[in-house]
Amino acid sequence: MTPPPAPGPDGLSTPGPEGPEGPDGPADLVITGCTALTHDPRGEIVFVEDATIVVRDGIITSVTAGGPGPGDGPAPAAHIDARGTLALPGLINCHTHTPMVALRGLAEDLPAHTWFNDWIWPVESNLTERVVGLGARLACAEMIRAGVTTFADHYFAMDEVAAATDESGLRAVLGQAYFSTQGPEGRAASLDFALRQQGAAGGRVTTCLAPHAPYTVDESDLAATAELARQHGLLVHIHAAENREQTDNSLTRHGRTPIEILERAGLLDTGTDVLLAHVTGLDTARDLPVLRRAAERTGGRVAVASAPRGYLKFGWDTTPVRALRDAGVPVGLATDGAASNNTLDVWESMTLTALVQKSVERDPTWLTARQALDHATLQSARAVGLGEEIGSLAAGRRADLVFVDLTGPHTQPVHDLAATLVHSARSGDVRTTIVAGRVLMHDRELLTLDVPSVVAELSGLLPELVDRSHGKRIQEYEG
């Protein structure tokens, strides 16, 4: 089902399944002995035992059962003996605001209005580039340790996040956020960032346009954004129908739901990928036909990112995953920012998606462990516009993968690997994280970031960051 990948954003010519030098060329990395989570041609999950994974130039060139034979070509540059672990595609955080880890636990047990207007948006008026850069580095460290290999970030001072992405070794889809209160300069700065940083970090950065939300970006600004997306072939990443109240208020103010506003602005038909964050306030009767049409028109390029932890915490509805599936809309997994979600743990998002969807649908047979893994892999990859690049361990895909230790007492015995992964294992069981063939964490040791020094410097900046005595805020929440 997956067509051969086009030349990728890494700026590398993408090799075929045999690698750049054919089957006998020396590989950069060979991984042996693991059980590998792969997908069959229909996208169903298949666990391959005693798998050998070959990597060349940051790309997987083969995944095969059984070890390499003695005559399998020249010795690779690196070999990882992964016996006793399970390899799966690196997790994808489809919607976050990485620098907000600096505010983790600052504003707790509050309704959204108070949280935004009295805490987050006043504090964010104190943001500095240095805080953003340090927060992004801390977040990258957390995600690498949690088995996340790609994140889609939507925030401010995004050049700092791009630099943190480069330094950390992660893959990222980055967009500079804007409000219409910034005037046309907000949108222009977002486009400038997107064009300037596209392909940065050795191709690991892809960029997007990042209008904040239909309640903070007006319709003409949204329409101009849609036009820019078409013109430049850029993903658009936007908050949409974050909660029921936003949808109700939108209907009162504009006579249209947030989803209808996006459609009218032309954003659901840009010919590029569109990533809608949250969508817990979906108006089933009005919005589902809109999204179904958009999915049909675009071939499923309109997707949703779901971060279920925060919805529980705010007492909101959750993303209607079943209805979206029926409409042909992929749903990727996300954590949102740590100021609301408290962690950037996509593994937890996967587990909570399974649990919460069963609960809200009152159907224990729905959102099985395998469905949860599908959201975590193929659907998340599609959601961030990298559906042909990541999300699966297969020849031609980027070598973004993690090894999970399933020998702990909490994951034994194993009757069903999918259930073990979704319902017993956790992010802390990830031992090794690899992006584009480079090892970023080995046996839980981070190799690219120095957490104590980041935390020490960030801690010194916190008193100024959390000072709200100025009475300012970056925006008013009237969602």
Place this chain on the structure above:
Amino acid sequence: MTPPPAPGPDGLSTPGPEGPEGPDGPADLVITGCTALTHDPRGEIVFVEDATIVVRDGIITSVTAGGPGPGDGPAPAAHIDARGTLALPGLINCHTHTPMVALRGLAEDLPAHTWFNDWIWPVESNLTERVVGLGARLACAEMIRAGVTTFADHYFAMDEVAAATDESGLRAVLGQAYFSTQGPEGRAASLDFALRQQGAAGGRVTTCLAPHAPYTVDESDLAATAELARQHGLLVHIHAAENREQTDNSLTRHGRTPIEILERAGLLDTGTDVLLAHVTGLDTARDLPVLRRAAERTGGRVAVASAPRGYLKFGWDTTPVRALRDAGVPVGLATDGAASNNTLDVWESMTLTALVQKSVERDPTWLTARQALDHATLQSARAVGLGEEIGSLAAGRRADLVFVDLTGPHTQPVHDLAATLVHSARSGDVRTTIVAGRVLMHDRELLTLDVPSVVAELSGLLPELVDRSHGKRIQEYEG
């Protein structure tokens, strides 16, 4: 508020705050440099920085701020430098079936009827003492690694679980389960176990009577159980109103809710502690007055154990924690068995309790992080009938505590320790687990159990265990 403890179930005379030899006697263990989660006289959580915790004969004799001075008496037998960690009372698993870890992940994504009748109860007819013993050991290893120091277990072949408790070093509240289909022998065996094993494992085992549920134990059997509880001063641990359907069926069949049946049988007024597992099917109008009366009559000795993960997974309602609090009923945290819950991770139960309660009450200000910690500590201790023994780091309480590492990138920075513990930290951050002053896990290394050998032996027994070709089941689920 806590009266001086009576001679404890450890069989030790309980020392006062100064320890058995007064303030200058040599301590068995002194812990220094941690931040300690303690409770003030009103039960509110207070974090004590740079705390020193002194342990004698398995009992905490003091918790003070600041390190011990040079003249603070003879050197202790053991010293733990716990700088950089947070000490909190060991977690309490208020309702589990430890040997069911052998069935972890076996029967997934199923409704309760199918899960019981087609999977769990047929497989449980294959149980052997060896499987129970191995499962209990594996479960104890999982719990020690997750920071659990006490568990309340309700299962079969409980002598095996008592032996595992002894070997593991954990504290446990154990009851031999019975159905009325076993005849009076079931109840008699439960009593025999309770009397025989009371105070086993050096006092770390307390016992209870364990009728299965109002739908499997008839009213005369329940009444006889209540009488035995009164006569022998035993806790009664029973499933009650596990889900809404059980309550509806009970009303149809008997004209009474499960809670009303328990009341009528005299079980809510035994003068001993009563622990009701789940209670997600509470009939607010009928049952709350019953539980309120019981709480008033008994001084809060009727408690509920809540295991929210499984309720999500089965698509059930959750335990109505707010209503129970208003009725004066303590709610302890639990995991149920791993066959439904997939983990024995009480830390996850704490986090999920906070998240799910906010969600079902649609109130983000309810079940704050501090309330969640209250359920995890004092309320859980009361729920298992050890309200004066465990659940708090205070002079006179058992020295059951864990050290948590909060330096990981996912828990930094710390703006609010309670929020960090409940919403960012996880069980894998527990570095050290201590029960009755004995270290069971040090720096994540288990000291009392050999997991690989337990898993190896258990794995060999699984094919026979999961064979359902005999067509038998231990009971019929008609909940």
